Amino acid sequence: RLPATGSAGSGAASERDAAAKELDYRGIPVISASLPVPDSSWILGAKMDRAEVDAQGRREALYLASLLVTAVALVACLALLAWQCRSKRHLAVLRGAEMDKLRSLAQFQTLFEQSPDGILLLDGDQRFLDANPAARRMLDQSQAALQSLRLPELLPQLAPGNLPAAVESFQPGASHHLECEHRRPDGATFLSEVDIKVFAPDRCFVILRDITERKRMEDALREREQTLQVVMDTIAEVFWMTDYPFTRVLFVSPAFETIWQRPMHQVCRNPADLITAIHPNQPGHRAGRFRSR
Numbered sequence: 001r002l003p004a005t006g007s008a009g010s011g012a013a014s015e016r017d018a019a020a021k022e023l024d025y026r027g028i029p030v031i032s033a034s035l036p037v038p039d040s041s042w043i044l045g046a047k048m049d050r051a052e053v054d055a056q057g058r059r060e061a062l063y064l065a066s067l068l069v070t071a072v073a074l075v076a077c078l079a080l081l082a083w084q085c086r087s088k089r090h091l092a093v094l095r096g097a098e099m100d101k102l103r104s105l106a107q108f109q110t111l112f113e114q115s116p117d118g119i120l121l122l123d124g125d126q127r128f129l130d131a132n133p134a135a136r137r138m139l140d141q142s143q144a145a146l147q148s149l150r151l152p153e154l155l156p157q158l159a160p161g162n163l164p165a166a167v168e169s170f171q172p173g174a175s176h177h178l179e180c181e182h183r184r185p186d187g188a189t190f191l192s193e194v195d196i197k198v199f200a201p202d203r204c205f206v207i208l209r210d211i212t213e214r215k216r217m218e219d220a221l222r223e224r225e226q227t228l229q230v231v232m233d234t235i236a237e238v239f240w241m242t243d244y245p246f247t248r249v250l251f252v253s254p255a256f257e258t259i260w261q262r263p264m265h266q267v268c269r270n271p272a273d274l275i276t277a278i279h280p281n282q283p284g285h286r287a288g289r290f291r292s293r
Contacts, residue, residue: 118208124170124201126151138210140184155180167196174198191215246271
């Protein structure tokens, strides 16, 4: 309590009250308030340490800050967990795609290495980039020797001007097929079936197939057919071939028209005429037995 009488006392109270709003005698910040006592010359003053007043607010602020930090950390953890899950799924998809790609490459490499046909890979300048073992064996060339050559040098039939414009300009999807004779370095020759396919603006592949044996067999078969045709055209006896039970004529020798005196097209329309035309006294029983088989 401070007396409020006198100017000196009033001034001292004001100074003391002003000082109390900042620091008290301990040098600690305080909050003070003063009220005059009614019907007296006294003033009632009260003070409290600022730290004590602000303690509750600081506790609440600290609690709210802790909750906020915890919430932010939790959201961050959830976001990180979701990102990790998404990343794992993405990596799993990429890993699966990579494994599929590796399996496809392995299968392609196996097909490339074990194919019985020769496979040659060329660049846009028609230079050989790779050749499988069948191609090297067929051409009697090493990998290094093939990589130093261009396609026209190996197959003159495929020189510029002999290929379709789409193939020469390397238009993707363009293709060409031909048969040609190839000469090996030792002078031996073989017939090959060549297929060229452009699959990229600067890439194409050539498939070589040795058809020497097939052509030899075709020529031999053609020669036998010609010989058989000569025999059939000149033989005096009649023989024929049909299916069973006489629904289609496969072959009738030309002597049929001379001996049977019937046109060939009539027998072709009605194959049963070949049996009914046989005299019934001599071989009829055989024809009947033939029908019942």
